[in-house]
Amino acid sequence: MNDLRILPCADTNLLQDFYTPNDFTKVNGDQIVEHNILSPLHLAALSSNNFKASPTVSYCEPSIVVFGVHHKLAPLSFREKLSLSADNFYLHNGGIIKESVLINTCNRLEIYAVVSNIFEEKQLVTLFETMVQVPINPNFFFFKKNTEAIHHLFCVACGIESQFFGEAEILSQIKKAYSTATSKGKVGPILHRVFQKSLQASKWARSSDNFIKNPTSLASIAYSLINKFCIAPKIVVLGTGKCGQQIIRTLTREGFRDIYVANRTPSLDLIKRYSLTELSLDKALGSLSQFDVLLLALGESPHIIKKCLLPKRKNKQLIIDFGVPRNIHPDCKKLNHIIIYDLEEISNLTSIPPSYVSTQTELWKANLITKAKAVWTRFEQEDH
Numbered sequence: 001m002n003d004l005r006i007l008p009c010a011d012t013n014l015l016q017d018f019y020t021p022n023d024f025t026k027v028n029g030d031q032i033v034e035h036n037i038l039s040p041l042h043l044a045a046l047s048s049n050n051f052k053a054s055p056t057v058s059y060c061e062p063s064i065v066v067f068g069v070h071h072k073l074a075p076l077s078f079r080e081k082l083s084l085s086a087d088n089f090y091l092h093n094g095g096i097i098k099e100s101v102l103i104n105t106c107n108r109l110e111i112y113a114v115v116s117n118i119f120e121e122k123q124l125v126t127l128f129e130t131m132v133q134v135p136i137n138p139n140f141f142f143f144k145k146n147t148e149a150i151h152h153l154f155c156v157a158c159g160i161e162s163q164f165f166g167e168a169e170i171l172s173q174i175k176k177a178y179s180t181a182t183s184k185g186k187v188g189p190i191l192h193r194v195f196q197k198s199l200q201a202s203k204w205a206r207s208s209d210n211f212i213k214n215p216t217s218l219a220s221i222a223y224s225l226i227n228k229f230c231i232a233p234k235i236v237v238l239g240t241g242k243c244g245q246q247i248i249r250t251l252t253r254e255g256f257r258d259i260y261v262a263n264r265t266p267s268l269d270l271i272k273r274y275s276l277t278e279l280s281l282d283k284a285l286g287s288l289s290q291f292d293v294l295l296l297a298l299g300e301s302p303h304i305i306k307k308c309l310l311p312k313r314k315n316k317q318l319i320i321d322f323g324v325p326r327n328i329h330p331d332c333k334k335l336n337h338i339i340i341y342d343l344e345e346i347s348n349l350t351s352i353p354p355s356y357v358s359t360q361t362e363l364w365k366a367n368l369i370t371k372a373k374a375v376w377t378r379f380e381q382e383d384h
Contacts, residue, residue: 062098062114064194064376066149067124067142070108071163074140076344080302080325082109082132086177089131090184096127099188101181101195103156105173106243106324106343107163112153114190150194151365151372157202159215160364163347165357166215169246171202190379197375201368212360216350218243219250222320224349225341226251226293229318236260236284239297240267243322247295248274260284260291264298285309294319296327303329312337320346 069079089102089111099114111128121143129136144152152161157174159166178195181187187195205211226233235256237244240263251259252274260277261267262284271278279287285304288294289311298304302325310317310332321328321342333340341349350357 062116062190063119064112064146064149064190064379065115065119065124066110066112066144066152067121067128068108068110069136069140070110070142070161071343071347072161073142074137076324076326076342078137078140079107079109081134083300084109084132086180086184090181090186099191100186101177101191103174103177105170106322108156110156112149112191112194114188147369147372147376150197150375151369153194153198154201154368154372155365157198158205158211158364158368159202160361163343164216164218164221164350165352165360166206166212167217168206168215169217169242171199174198193379194375197371201371205364205368211364212352216352217246217250218322218346219246221346221349222247222295223250223254224351225318225320226256227254229339230292230315232258233292233318234258234260234290235293235295236262236279236288236291237295237297238262238281238284238327239299239301239323240270241297241299244295244297245270247297247322248276289313289317292317296321296323298323298327301325301327303327305329305332307332307335310335310338 069082071079084102084104086102086104090100096115096119097113101112103110103112109132111131115124124143125136125138125141128141153174155161157171159168159170162170174195178187181191226235233256235251235258237248237259238261240248240261244261244263248259248261248270257275259274260279261271262279262281264281267278270276286309288305288309292315294305294317296305296319301323305319305328307329312335315337317338319328319332319338319340321340324343326342328340328342332338
């Protein structure tokens, strides 16, 4: 795109019809305004209001970026320190960010945004640190731009960047994140198209005969571990959010009957639907030794289970911790009568051969880069 300088011959308040005052800056103290992300449509509107262009100051077109952390780069011990609610994110982001979608799951905290392309990766690291209030190890942070950012979203939506290749839960998480951002007025025409295209890409990939049809899931891993651990176990599930519900649905379908659930708020519909026994969270925490299997899926409950809540018992106890942050204190792994799996350990338990996953990942990444390039090329053509 050509370099442009906007030289106002009318009231500069006109610019505010398009963007906030933070978007443009005075140059050399005069009345020349440099704007970072004016589209050709807006330039035409300004030109029609007696604004003139000068080639001396760079005009910076919008860039699509994604930045943050995910499980392939950042260990669980680091990811569990990060906290960023959608409400706080959308309330405080602005200025350099024009459009944004926050995807926050147990394995990734990623921000998709439209920004001025003068911003560099180190500035986004600083911005991310401000948001999560945690110093970021550069080795754990990732940043992608334009075609690569779109390609990354396509791969995430298809489940090929997931802990378990091809898993479907990430797609519903993307839809929810996109819907939340839209409801808060943070999705404009650029991210709207990108996210719509990501959903289309996922549908295209998952309907292909070559795509894995029965991907591993957290619930299926839980079932496999429990099934090998003991016969007819007494199970308690702490947390009845989406993860907890999926686990309960899988276990009841596979014939487990002695299942108790505990949550901060009552889950009457779930109890009735699956014929479960409900406990208060306090009562469950006070009687953990009575259960053969503990399935932990409490959100925002770091280290709620400590060694003192797990007294020695005759038989070993299986604990699977799905929480991020982890629900169980790391010191509990020192107990000889406890077998503990957290999300990182679970990731090694898939029955799909690593060689197959590697081959399929590269194949689908190659297939999706073509679609990502087509989306970005379309943006560039429209801007010109």
